[in-house]
Amino acid sequence: MxxxxxxxxxxxxxxxxxxxxxxxxxxxxxxxxxxxxxxxxxxxxxxxxxxxxxxxxxxxxxxxxxxxxxxxxxxxxAPWVGRLWEERPQRYSRAMLETLALIAYRQPITRGEIEDVRGVAVNSQIVKTLLEREWIRVVGYRDVPGKPAMFATTKAFLDHFNLKNLDDLPPLAELREIETEPVLDFDDAPVPASLQALADTSTEPEEPKEETSFHTLLLELDSMEEGIKTDFDDLHRDGAVESSGDDVIAGAEVDAQIRAEAHTRAEAEAEAEAEAEAEAEAEVQVEHDTELEADADDEQEVDDDVLGVAEARAKLLAAVAALEPPAPELSDEEAEALALAEAIENERRLQEDD
Structure with missing residues (x-):
């Protein structure tokens, strides 16, 4: 060859x-x-x-x-080949698609900036799912109070959606043409077939909330389209990327508030854990003292029992002795005979022992 x-x-x-x-x-x-x-x-x-x-x-x-x-x-x-697998891919939630779109078109972007555009808080499960799928990653931290993390898409994201680089993303003008009405009710709109064919994971749907309309979202994205970074290496510059003043301040305030609330909750949880540990230690000490007192009582009861048995035995022997009839008095001859018999018996025992 x-x-x-x-x-x-x-x-x-x-x-x-x-x-x-x-x-x-x-x-x-x-x-x-x-x-x-x-x-x-x-x-x-x-x-x-x-x-x-x-x-x-x-x-x-x-x-x-x-x-x-x-x-x-x-x-x-894809619609026919997908039938080879029994499990059908699940739909993406609307919140996840909006979050992923904002990261793709506005990267690097902080969580607070995403919330400013969408008008609602970003579910932590959405960010966790995107990180686990390796579609997004943390590329640095904004140099503002609170140091919020900045997210950007990865090569795995481009591979999954059949893109060579970020320049292959469809222009926002084309996305606007998809909108059939000035304001689209996104809850009733079906997911595009191209995205549904690629979908293979989802998060739990969020409760209905008042969110920015799809039309407004497109307008926001259109204003953000300029200056998109297409080289992943450009995102790693000392772990931070500068942003415009108003957007940075808005995102920083939101992130700082979130971090402050999280810090307050963490302190409250730590205090609760400390109190619980102190109560547990106090309970253990009380149980230990109780056990020592019980052991002392048991020892005292044993001593009392021993003394009581000895005293009862002495009284019993005294009672038995009192019941025995007095020994009859012997005459001198009987006493001498008894003493001689005892002496002979003792002599015999000594000889047997020898």
Missing amino acids: NLNEPRELAPLLEAFLLASGKPQSMERLFELFEEGERPDPAVFKKALTILGKSCEGRAFELKEVASGYRLQVREKF
Whole structure:
């Protein structure tokens, strides 16, 4: 096989991408070849172009996303291919889609700034879900009081939504054309089929609240579209990015208030835990003192019992002695005979012992 020939290299690259099952960067594809057989970068690009053209008219296509190149089923077949899996993807909640859209179009953005645009507080579960799916990440902290975290999208977000970079996001003008009425009741509007086909997780729906209308949200996003950062490396500059004065102050005040409330709750919980520990220690000490007193009482009862038994035994012996008849008085001859008999008996016992 002549690997320097693009037409022969293209099927090999197709085999790599089919076997991997995930996007492969150009650098990773280079590493799969040894030094002596590695094609030139120009040959690689031509081979990928040939591979992309060979997929025309087929059920799959060659797609370049943020993490590299991958072979994937065409989007128009998604409704039928999805039937291969028993579990159907769940719908995204409206709040999650709005939060994700704001982060994508206004990144880096703080939680307080998202709440200012949406008009309601951001559910912590939404942020947690987006972080767990690795669609967003913390790229720094705003240099304002409270140091609120700033969120931005990740390469995993671009890969999931079939985007090469942030420039591939649809312009807000196109999104406005989707709106059929000046004010759209978002609660009754179906999720777009393209997003529903990609959806595979959701959070619990929030309780109905008064929120900014979809039309107003588009106007807000339209004013934010300029100055979007498209390079992820631009988001890492000493952990902070400067923002305009009014937006920064508004977001800082909200975040500072949230942090203050959280700090107050944490202090209250700590005090409650300390009181509970003190009460528990007091209860343990009381139980210990009670056990010591009980042991002392038991010992006293035992001593009393011993003394009582001894006293009762002495009284019993005295009573038995009182009941025995007095020994009759012996005459001198009987006393001498009895003494002689006892002496003989003692002598016999001594001999037996010897």
